[in-house]
Amino acid sequence: MQSEIEKRDTLVVYRPMESVLNASHTVQLKSDFAVLTHTTESKPVVVDLSQVRSIDSSVLSALLMLRRLLEGQGRSLAIVSDQDAVKSVFRLSKMDMIMPLLPTLEEALAYFSQQELALMPKKVEDEPETEEDFEEGDEEEWDEEWDEEDWEDEDWEDEDWEDEEWEDEDWEDEEAEEDEED
Numbered sequence: 001m002q003s004e005i006e007k008r009d010t011l012v013v014y015r016p017m018e019s020v021l022n023a024s025h026t027v028q029l030k031s032d033f034a035v036l037t038h039t040t041e042s043k044p045v046v047v048d049l050s051q052v053r054s055i056d057s058s059v060l061s062a063l064l065m066l067r068r069l070l071e072g073q074g075r076s077l078a079i080v081s082d083q084d085a086v087k088s089v090f091r092l093s094k095m096d097m098i099m100p101l102l103p104t105l106e107e108a109l110a111y112f113s114q115q116e117l118a119l120m121p122k123k124v125e126d127e128p129e130t131e132e133d134f135e136e137g138d139e140e141e142w143d144e145e146w147d148e149e150d151w152e153d154e155d156w157e158d159e160d161w162e163d164e165e166w167e168d169e170d171w172e173d174e175e176a177e178e179d180e181e182d
Contacts, residue, residue, distance in 0.1 A: 001016065001017075001018055001025050001028045001029075002016075002018065003015060003016045003017055003028075003032055004017065005036060005040070007040065007041075007043075008043075010043060010044070010109070010112065010113075011043050011044045011045065011046055011108070011109070011112060012040045012041070012043050012044070012045050012046070013045075013046045013048050013105065014032065014033075014036055014045060014047050015047075015048045015051070016049070016052060017051065018051075019051065019053045019054075020052070020053060020055075021049075021052050021054070021055045021056070021059045022054075022055070022056045022058060023056060023058040025058075025059070026058040026059065026062050029059065030062045030065055033062060033065060033066040034069065036066070037066070037069040037070060037073065042073060042074070042075060043075065044076040044077065044078065044112045044115075045066070045075060045076070045077050045078075046077075046078050046079070046105065047063065047077070047080070048080045048081075049079060049081040049086055050080055050081055050082060050083070050104075050105075052083065052086060053083055053085060053086075054083070054085040054089075055086055055089055057089070057093065060089065060090075060093055060095055063077075063079065063095070063099065064095075064098075067098070067099055076112060076115055077099055077100075078099065078100045078101075078108040078111055078112065079099055079100065079102070080101075080104060080107075080108050081101060081103070082103040082104070
């Protein structure tokens with residue numbers, strides 16, 4: 001079985017050069033996929049089946065093996081085909097729910113770009129404020145958020161407001177009592 005591997009800047013493309021892929025090609029496909037995962041850089045992989053008119057379930061088995069190998073390396077996989085027979089096998093086996101089946105190589109590029117963006121850490125616009133972020137006068141702005149009714153609506157317990165001065169040994173005594181109770 002003839003195939004080619006095209007290494008691009010952002011991905012690796014594997015292309016079988018057969019019009020029909022079936023069980024007679026599975027051993028070669030699995031071998032090619034194993035070599036591909038261990039000899040190419042950590043880039044996503046596209047299996048370009050655009051020249052393949054039909055496949056059978058044994059080819060799906062080889063693709064699943066490739067997917068597992070790539071996932072183990074933290075890499076992504078997409079399949080390219082616009083052939084009705086290939087799409088039908090993917091849909092009937094529900095493989096199109098496990099790995100993306102895209103009609104063109106350009107759409108595969110867009111898919112990987114979108115995935116890459118989704119994995120990038122998002123910049124948080126409104127990070128939680130710390131004490132250093134407050135300047136004098138900021139208390140007034142915070143206090144304005146609470147009006148008198150808010151304070152009255154809160155369920156305040158008298159014990160919340162007891163004026164007790166706690167020493168370090170008091171905390172230790174209380175923790176020891178809690179431990180004894182457990």
